[in-house]
Amino acid sequence: MITVLAGGTGSVKLVRGLVAQHDKVNVITNVGDNYWLYGLYVCPDIDTIIYxxxxxxxxxxxxxxxxxxxxxxxxxxxxxxxxxxxxxxRDAATHLIRTNMLKNGKNL
Structure with missing residues (x-):
């Protein structure tokens, strides 16, 4: 199993490369740029990796x-x-679902 620290828009290339080579990859993503926008919790780096x-x-x-x-x-x-x-x-829908999940006790 590989664990990678990821942050910024360029990290998705590294993560994609690792996922292509390994069956199990843990990604610890930067949350320092997370913020609230229009009542929605936005996680830019997490979303970039997911997308x-x-x-x-x-x-x-x-x-x-x-x-x-x-x-x-x-x-x-x-x-x-x-x-x-x-x-x-569609990005806003991601933020809406995330915000509702957090309000219902889930975590990132």
């Missing part, structure tokens, strides 16, 4: 879900909210 391993990662940006839409974000802008973080619709 990368699931072949969902937007390779052009290095984060987020490929071919995601941004209707949620545009509506938040209409409401006068800050939209500096480009959270996509």
């Amino acid at each position: 990368g391993l699931a072949d969902l990662l937007d390779q052009d940006k290095g984060w987020g879900i490929k071919k995601d839409t941004f209707n949620f974000l545009r509506q938040m802008e209409v409401f006068g909210e800050e939209t500096w973080f480009g959270v996509g619709d």
